[in-house]
Amino acid sequence: MKPHPGMHTFKELQKMVNQQIVSQQLVHEPLELYEPIEYALSSGGKRLRPVLVLMAANLYTDHIEEALMPALGIEIFHNFTLLHDDIMDQAEIRRNQPTVHKKWNANVAILSGDAMFIKAYEYLLYYQGYNLQQVLKVFNETALKVCEGQQYDMNYETEEQVGEAAYLKMIGLKTAALIAGSLQIGALIGGAGEQEARRLYDFGWNLGVAFQLQDDYLDTFGNPEVFGKSIGGDILADKKTFLFVKAMEKAGADQKEELSSLVGNKELDPQEKIDSVKQLFRNLGVGDLTHIQAEQYYDKALREMDKVQRSPTRKAHLLDLADQMMRREK
Amino acid sequence: MKPHPGMHTFKELQKMVNQQIVSQQLVHEPLELYEPIEYALSSGGKRLRPVLVLMAANLYTDHIEEALMPALGIEIFHNFTLLHDDIMDQAEIRRNQPTVHKKWNANVAILSGDAMFIKAYEYLLYYQGYNLQQVLKVFNETALKVCEGQQYDMNYETEEQVGEAAYLKMIGLKTAALIAGSLQIGALIGGAGEQEARRLYDFGWNLGVAFQLQDDYLDTFGNPEVFGKSIGGDILADKKTFLFVKAMEKAGADQKEELSSLVGNKELDPQEKIDSVKQLFRNLGVGDLTHIQAEQYYDKALREMDKVQRSPTRKAHLLDLADQMMRREK
Numbered sequence: 042m043k044p045h046p047g048m049h050t051f052k053e054l055q056k057m058v059n060q061q062i063v064s065q066q067l068v069h070e071p072l073e074l075y076e077p078i079e080y081a082l083s084s085g086g087k088r089l090r091p092v093l094v095l096m097a098a099n100l101y102t103d104h105i106e107e108a109l110m111p112a113l114g115i116e117i118f119h120n121f122t123l124l125h126d127d128i129m130d131q132a133e134i135r136r137n138q139p140t141v142h143k144k145w146n147a148n149v150a151i152l153s154g155d156a157m158f159i160k161a162y163e164y165l166l167y168y169q170g171y172n173l174q175q176v177l178k179v180f181n182e183t184a185l186k187v188c189e190g191q192q193y194d195m196n197y198e199t200e201e202q203v204g205e206a207a208y209l210k211m212i213g214l215k216t217a218a219l220i221a222g223s224l225q226i227g228a229l230i231g232g233a234g235e236q237e238a239r240r241l242y243d244f245g246w247n248l249g250v251a252f253q254l255q256d257d258y259l260d261t262f263g264n265p266e267v268f269g270k271s272i273g274g275d276i277l278a279d280k281k282t283f284l285f286v287k288a289m290e291k292a293g294a295d296q297k298e299e300l301s302s303l304v305g306n307k308e309l310d311p312q313e314k315i316d317s318v319k320q321l322f323r324n325l326g327v328g329d330l331t332h333i334q335a336e337q338y339y340d341k342a343l344r345e346m347d348k349v350q351r352s353p354t355r356k357a358h359l360l361d362l363a364d365q366m367m368r369r370e371k
Numbered sequence: 372m373k374p375h376p377g378m379h380t381f382k383e384l385q386k387m388v389n390q391q392i393v394s395q396q397l398v399h400e401p402l403e404l405y406e407p408i409e410y411a412l413s414s415g416g417k418r419l420r421p422v423l424v425l426m427a428a429n430l431y432t433d434h435i436e437e438a439l440m441p442a443l444g445i446e447i448f449h450n451f452t453l454l455h456d457d458i459m460d461q462a463e464i465r466r467n468q469p470t471v472h473k474k475w476n477a478n479v480a481i482l483s484g485d486a487m488f489i490k491a492y493e494y495l496l497y498y499q500g501y502n503l504q505q506v507l508k509v510f511n512e513t514a515l516k517v518c519e520g521q522q523y524d525m526n527y528e529t530e531e532q533v534g535e536a537a538y539l540k541m542i543g544l545k546t547a548a549l550i551a552g553s554l555q556i557g558a559l560i561g562g563a564g565e566q567e568a569r570r571l572y573d574f575g576w577n578l579g580v581a582f583q584l585q586d587d588y589l590d591t592f593g594n595p596e597v598f599g600k601s602i603g604g605d606i607l608a609d610k611k612t613f614l615f616v617k618a619m620e621k622a623g624a625d626q627k628e629e630l631s632s633l634v635g636n637k638e639l640d641p642q643e644k645i646d647s648v649k650q651l652f653r654n655l656g657v658g659d660l661t662h663i664q665a666e667q668y669y670d671k672a673l674r675e676m677d678k679v680q681r682s683p684t685r686k687a688h689l690l691d692l693a694d695q696m697m698r699r700e701k
Contacts, residue, residue, distance in 0.1 A: 074522040125485060129478040148459040148525060151481060155455060156518040158488060163511050166504060173504060174496060181493050188486040192404040195478060 044357040047103030051362050054092040054099075058116065061109055067160075077141045077153035078160065081120045084136045089366075090223045091116040096359045097227025097241050100351050107168065108230045111176070114164030115223050118180075121157040122187055122219075124150055129195065168230060176229050179238075183222030190215025197281050201301075208286045209250060217249025237350055244345040251338035252366050257282040258331045259369070261319060267369075273315035279304050283334065287327040296321060339367050374687040377433030381692050384422045384429075388446065391439055397490075407471045407483035408490065411450045414466045419696075420553045421446040426689045427557025427571050430681050437498065438560040441506070444494030445553050448510075451487040452517055452549075454480055459525065498560060506559050509568075513552030520545025527611050531631075538616045539580060547579025567680055574675040581668035582696050587612040588661045589699070591649060597699075603645035609634050613664065617657040626651060669697050 044050075049057075067079045091112035098108035126132070127140040128150050134140065142150035165180055166173075193211040197203045203211075224245040228238035260275040261284055275282050288300055303309070303318055322328055342363065346356060374380075379387075397409045421442035428438035456462070457470040458480050464470065472480035495510055496503075523541040527533045533541075554575040558568040590605045591614055605612050618630060633639070633648055652658055672693065676686060 071519055071522040071526060073526060074519060125481055129481060147477075151455055151459060152518055152522055152525075155485075155488070156515060158485070159511055159514045159518065162492065162507070163515075166507055166511065169504070174499070177492070177496055177507070181489055181496065184489045185486060185493075188482055188489065189401055189404060192401040192482055195482075196401060196403060 043354060045352065045354040048099055048355065048358050049095065049105070050358055051092055051096075051365070054095045055088050057095070057109065058088045058091045058112060061113055062116070065113070073145070073149055074153050074156050077124070077145060077149060078117075078157045080138075080144070081124055081141060081157070082117065084138050086116075086120070086136060088116060090119050090219060092362070093220060093223040093245070093359075094227035094230070096362065097224040097233075098231035099227075100241075100349070100355050100359065101228065101231030101233050105231070107170065108227055110167035111165045111226060111230060112223075114161045114167075114180075115219070115226065117157055117164060118161035118184065119219060121154050121161060122191070124154040124157065126191060128154075129191070170230060172229055175235070176226055179222055179225050179229065179242075183218050183225075186214045186218035186222075190218065200281075202289050203281050203286055205283075205286055205290065208281065208283060212253040212283075213246060213250055216253045217246045220249035220252070221245030240345055240349045244342050244349065247338045247342035247345060248363055248366065251335045251342060254283050254331055254335035254338065255367060255369070257284055258328060258335065261322065262328045273311075273319070276315050276318045277311055283331045284322050284327045287330050288322055288325050291325045291327065291330075292321075296325065335367070339363075373684060375682065375684040378429055378685065378688050379425065379435070380688055381422055381426075381695070384425045385418050387425070387439065388418045388421045388442060391443055392446070395443075403475070403479055404483050404486050407454070407475060407479060408447075408487045410468075410474070411454055411471060411487070412447065414468050416446075416450070416466060418446060420449050420549060422692070423550060423553040423575070423689075424557035424560070426692065427554040427563075428561035429557075430571075430679070430685050430689065431558065431561030431563050435561070437500065438557055440497035441495045441556060441560060442553075444491045444497075444510075445549070445556065447487055447494060448491035448514060449549060451484050451491060452521070454484040454487065456521060458484075459521070500560060502559055505565070506556055509552055509555050509559065509572075513548050513555075516544045516548035516552075520548065530611075532619050533611050533616055535613075535616055535620065538611065538613060542583040542613075543576060543580055546583045547576045550579035550582070551575030570675055570679045574672050574679065577668045577672035577675060578693050578696065581665045581672060584613050584661055584665035584668065585697060585699070587614055588658060588665065591652065592658045603641075603649070606645050606648045607641055613661045614652050614657045617660050618652055618655050621655045621657065621660075622651075626655065665697070669693075 062082055067082065068075045094112035094115050095105050095108055098105045123135060124141050127135055128142045128147055132140050133143050138144075140150075141153065145153075162177075162180075165177060168176060170176070190211055190213070193207070194215055197207070197211060221242045222245070225238045225242040228241040229235075233241070257275065260270065260282070261273060263272055265272045275284075285300075289297065292300060300318070300321055303314060303321075306314065309317075343360075346360065346363075349356065392412055397412065398405045424442035424445050425435050425438055428435045453465060454471050457465055458472045458477055462470050463473050468474075470480075471483065475483075492507075495507060498506060500506070520541055520543070523537070524545055527537070527541065551572045552575070555568045555572040558571040559565075563571070587605065590600065590612070591603060593602055595602045605614075615630075619627065622630060630648070630651055633644060633651075636644065639647075673690075676690065676693075679686065
């Protein structure tokens with residue numbers, strides 16, 4: 042489908058976001074507060090969420106300038122959540138760089154994270170439209186969902202068995218909510234009504250869940266040359282992914298015991314652990330199940346997009362991006 | 372001065388705030404995220420900042436209902452800053468209760484703090500007035516100042532000597548900014564124009580600095596039976612108070628050496644340390660200097676209040692409160 046002429050591609054919007062970020066004067070006194078913010082924001086990333094804000098706005102208007110600063114606000118918020126999550130998860134590396142709490146310390150990471158969150162609101166407040174309050178309420182609700190998702194994720198770390206429904210709810214809150222909220226906010230800024238913006242939210246929620254399930258799949262079964270991260274990271278970190286959740290559901294008594302003995306085992310050779318868990322996952326067919334589940338969510342997302350009252354030429358770039366998100370690697 | 376009949380006293384407003392807090396449904400799933408918020412909010416406190424919001428609104432309108440939820444937002448924000456500060460300062464007790472990171476853990480305190488901050492915005496967004504954006508901008512700027520103040524405070528912990536100007540700037544940001552911002556926000560919600568609301572801000576800033584200086588003074592020279600906290604806590608914690616800053620400025624070489632040898636000394640008997648530092652402070656006259664400085668800021672606050680375009684009968688309760696804040700103990 043040939044896109045409408047006023048529409049921008051992912052690459053164009055990504056460039057626009059990156060240029061805008063670079064042009065911001067983020068660092069001033071006290072440096073310990075602001076340098077980590079610039080550090081976190083300048084360390085790259087796909088800028089997926091701000092681009093989604095802009096693409097959703099672009100569905101309704103050719104003039105997306107008004108959405109640019111709020112889009113940056115969403116990116117700043119996203120990086121704030123990563124910053125605080127990295128403290129909680131004791132992660133040492135983010136985007137091939139030391140995390141903020143490693144480069145500085147935990148106190149700096151807590152406080153500059155807080156300041157970053159305030160900055161996110163500051164950028165959203167550049168928006169002057171009649172529906173500012175509505176936009177901010179969506180942002181607020183979304184932000185709270187992301188916190189809830191992170192809390193469930195932390196809770197599940199110490200629970201032996203997590204059900205499928207609970208897992209899907211958790212990734213919905215932790216990952217899909219912000220993708221959904223970005224689209225909803227973009228639509229509202231672009232001029233969409235409340236119901237229409239809600240359709241973008243539903244599209245984004247389903248896309249986001251599909252995206253995370255795909256991520257779970259690729260982290261274990263992806264092609265290391267194409268997938269950005271090294272394969273098996275989730276297994277080594279004993280993460281409760283969809284693969285693991287389904288494996289525990291499908292496993293017989295013996296397999297359950299084997300899987301339980303592998304989880305948390307720090308003595309095994311890393312590659313051996315990855316291979317053993319992968320083999321177990323293969324025997325149980327959970328790779329395919331994850332893949333099928335991701336496809337179902339993606340189909341649901343596309344059906345939600347069908348309800349969106351815009352022409353196919355307007356929707357083309359956003360659907361392209363969704364397709365790219367799902368087809369990154371097989 | 373007899374107050375205007377539509378005006379509310381501190382006690383009335385404090386009761387209103389407390390009743391409103393109790394009536395909120397703050398706890399739901401996941402409990403680890405929301406229980407600490409209720410715990411922090413229900414642990415008391417004077418509710419000074421939300422009362423200031425309401426008093427400032429009350430200067431301009433008899434109908435202060437519209438300011439009540441934003442006032443709660445300010446109180447939630449204040450408690451959020453305490454929650455995160457307590458992690459950073461490794462404080463174990465707050466208002467005679469274990470701090471959140473002690474009762475739960477640091478991760479819970481970080482994340483429920485973040486959620487609390489989002490809640491603060493949620494409450495501010497109850498406000499529907501024409502100047503919502505302005506109110507939120509003031510809140511945002513204020514919140515950022517509080518973070519800057521906390522960062523300077525942490526920086527000063529490791530600096531041997533802190534100048535008077537730097538110290539006054541720090542307490543301005545960390546303590547006075549929120550008192551000032553509360554008044555400014557209340558005035559804006561009550562219907563004050565931008566310039567007039569700014570006068571309330573200036574009143575609050577000077578009052579806030581005076582209040583903190585008074586706090587520094589009382590923590591060392593207060594009457595333990597009247598002052599809520601035990602005397603000498605700042606000395607034991609090696610805090611850089613105004614007393615300390617002035618002492619380092621006034622001290623001769625010998626006294627400087629003595630003070631330096633007392634700071635950070637963990638082997639001394641606590642009461643002995645308090646007595647020695649107090650004696651040194653007395654010899655240098657820094658108690659009086661602190662007291663004089665506090666009075667100067669208070670006078671400045673009163674002169675700012677003179678510029679506020681409201682009748683003395685409207686101002687009476689707010690001036691009463693300011694007086695109480697300054698005269699709590701001598």
